[in-house]
Amino acid sequence: MTKxxxxxxxxxxxxxxxxxxxxxxxxxxxxxxxxxxxxxxxNGDIIDIWQFKKRYWPKSHMQVVKYLMGWVTKGVKVYYITGNHDEMLRKFVGFKIGSFKIVNKLVLRFNNQRAWLFHGDVFDVTMQHSKWLAKLGAVGYDMLILLNRAVNFISDKMGKGPVSMSKKIKNSVKSAVKFINNFEQTAADIAISNKYDYVVCGHIHQPEIRKIKNEEGEVTYLNSGDWIENLTALEYANGEWALYRYFEDENVAEHETEEAMERVPENGQLFENLQKEFNLLQK
Incomplete structure (x- = not known):
């Protein structure tokens, strides 16, 4: 029975x-x-073009792309906001096909309120002139995640819970904590000055929903987190924002990934055009 x-x-x-x-x-x-x-x-860094390698593209990764495309063919509005790891897509900003569109930022209006959405890498001033250093850090982060998985495998065999090495490092390094705090405050300050009700970011892999004030006013800051460590997303329903956490969802396991994929409606032109654009990025 389908849930x-x-x-x-x-x-x-x-x-x-x-x-x-x-x-x-x-x-x-x-x-x-x-x-x-x-x-x-x-909201950015969906496909990691910085580290993209043809030899590593598992079936599950392609299934995610196909499922998102399936939503597009059904008319669901899908906005792709560019990030730093998929910055090559910025040359295609404005590209639109069906209900799919590539943008750098987005303003949504609902219930007489406005939400300002962008990835957040625009605040990385120190990295704008040292891109090679940022990419080196990304590779190191990926290796840390691999090591973390090995540690958690052993921890699971010993009957202990999972640990996040990168989280422990972030929480123990004062500069990392300061960067996150500065990021959130900067995003909030700009949003308040522009009279937005919400500011929605990604980038720092730190899921959050909280109100931030300054001398000019108040805004609700939201961050969708990531699907590397936290496995989180933001949802808006019934007039409220909520932070979805995969590890706290007792029902999601019933939607098995190995079951037959829902048939994607036939739309050869859509798939062909998206595939052409993706191939261009690899040249």
Missing amino acids: KKREVDIVVISDVHLGTYGCHAKELLRYLKSIKPQRVIL
């Missing part, structure tokens, strides 16, 4: 990093199959 899907008005997903060893594509696919969204915001 009924949860209906959500908006879902925001970021920092999936398809094409890397740290990506939890199977878990993401289970989540996608458990919801029925009206609008989908892919």
